[in-house]
Amino acid sequence: MSSFLRSYLTVVWFGLAAVAIAGLLLWVASIVRPNRPNREKMLTYESGVDPVGHGWSQSQVRYYIFALLFVVFDVEAVFIFPWATQLERYGMFGLVEMGVFVFILLLGLIYAWRKGVLRWV
Amino acid sequence: MSALLAEVPYWGQSLLRVLGGIVAVLLPAGTIVYIFLFKMMSFMQSRLGPMEAGPYGSMQLFAEVGKWLQKEDIVPERADARIFKMAPVIVLLSTFLLVAVVPFGPDAWFTDFETGIFYALAVSSISVLGILIAGWSSANKYSLLGGLRAAGQLIAYELPMVLAVVGVVIQAETMNLQKIVVAQNSGSMFGIDTFGHPYVISQFIGFVIFMIAIQAELTQAPFDMPIAESELVSGYMTEYSGFRFLIFFIGEFATAGVFAMIASVLFLGGWGVPFSWFGWTSIDSIDNWMNVVGPLIMFTKMMLLVFIIMWIRFSYPRLREDQLQRFAWKGLIPVALLNIAVTSILKVVF
Known part of the structure; x- marks a missing residue:
């Protein structure tokens, strides 16, 4: 092996x-x-008050946009890591290429920021 | 393959590695809990902390484990019992997978992945799964909120952590943790090689971002919204009692130790001393005694970093949920991207 x-x-x-x-x-x-x-012991603990309704209550998932952005940036990181190990060899060409790549993603972040979706409301 | 273990059969090597891994997880966790959580926190709050069990309460941990062993293991009626019981084990599993990649000396390593730091970042997010299913399976409104908050926080702070590591990878030109250690200790700054080249100096912004991000990943105080005791009664851990709670607890502090080890490997030179001190030229010329001294150096650096984490934990008030998200997305991530840009430009130009 x-x-x-x-x-x-x-x-x-x-x-x-x-x-x-x-x-x-x-x-x-x-x-x-x-x-x-x-x-009594097996009851769901909600600060001493008997639980009302079901525990799996609907709650507003506020961060699905964050989750989407996370996926985008995490995939970006997957591409950046191998590039980072070989930067010396790529030289200026690699630098400009990655600059363009990161800049496009940064535009996405700025767009989301301007749209106001980065607020936890 | 390490020269020391060459004669030992494979099963023997594996057994030694697993035993070493168990020590590397549990020993830092116990030390951190006693020195920082019991003693330092008490001194900061003008009290003595545990004093009864052993000299200066040093046997308190064993008393605690004995106490937790005797606690009843309550699974709430409405909870999804099977998943509920599984969740703490998944958190502990993530810690063990994480420690597998940390090097402790020239031959004292568990695994030697070419993509070591990438693997570490990948397995560290398994603990999110454990927290999320703990919050969900408890069938408790507080737990559910805590679990969802934890998931939101951990994914938000994972990005600055990953991006801060890229700066180190650019400088070291490798993702292998062992080679990152060697690169720092055999390097030189401005032609002077007396101190090696610890990346905490040239990657200081990356180091600060990384420390903030691990503070948030560990859900320690300024970022402890998911377990906020005063409003969520411990969030995803609300329904856990007895030994399952203790496993969560061990997992939390063991992960703090392992993250601090990874931070010291990336930024403080890990197990090594500057190679010029002893005239070493490469990893093969290092003397064998470094396999004993290396783990001690590593442990010291880890305690130093955990001290910083705990100091901040005991000093700062909790951030509100929206402040916490804003800090990650509008503060840390742009700064981390800028750090990568500056590092790569400097690397190519010089």
């Missing part, structure tokens, strides 16, 4: 270790802890 794949295998072991540690501690806790459920 190549060392590249072995590195990813190590990541898998780390993930399993996290789950194993959490599982082990929760298992120990399940032996030690008491378990006396009652109706």
Whole structure:
């Protein structure tokens, strides 16, 4: 197996270790802890007041525009990273190319800003 | 492959790495909680903090874990039980995946990805999933609001963090964390190589943006709108009790430690000392004792950065939700883009 794949295998072991540690501690806790459920205790906690209506109430999702902008800029970052490692080799050509790319995205941000969607209302 | 472990079979290496990873997650978390959360916060508020368990309360952590083990594990009737139980584990999982990429010495590393920092930024956002499903599955209005706020905040501050890292990548010309450490310690500033070239000096704006962004990613005080105790009764953690709550808690402070380690790798030179001190020329000529001293240097730098994070946490009042979003989108992101532009122009011109 190549060392590249072995590195990813190590990541898998780390993930399993996290789950194993959490599982082990929760298992120990399940032996030690008491378990006396009652109706009042199992009620949803809303600062001592009996909950009204359903917990999954409708709430206004204010940031779907933010989520869209996030996707745009995150994809931008994916393109910037490989470019950043090779900047010395690309020289002026790479600089101008990336300048144009970032400028177009920046225009998008300025447009969103001017439109007033960057306000959390 | 590291020379030290060459004779150990693969399963042995993996076992050592996993044990090292567990230490690298839990030891900083425990130290941070005791020194900063118990002691420093108390001193800043003119009280002594825990004093009973052990000398100066140093055994308090073990007492706490013993206490949490005995707490009843309450799953609310209306909650989506299976996902509810899973959420804290996902937060801890994100921390473990994150620590896998941090180098601690010339041979003391867990994984050696060419795209190390990219991987770190990717797995650090897994914890958002854990927080979001914790908020959703609790079936509690406060939790839901807290979870949604957390998601909005974490995606807003992820961008300045990513963009601040680009400046470092431009300077180091690599995404491999080990090579970034070497580049800083073997570099020179204005022809003087006594101090190496830690990027905190040439990328100071990037460093400040990165620290602000990790403060927000960790939902520490000026940015703790998602868990605002006084209005949301701890947000997405409201319904959690007993050991599941403690896993969230460990995850929070372990992530603080790991983020501080990544920040010290990117900006403070990580495990290394300037190579000119001992006449090293490349990573292969480094003496073996650096594998022991390296983690200690790393730990010191991590504590220094976490100290700054905690200091700000205990000193500043909470930002309102709209101020918080405005700060990220209208303040940090344009400055981070400007930082990339200036860095790349300087890099090409000189």
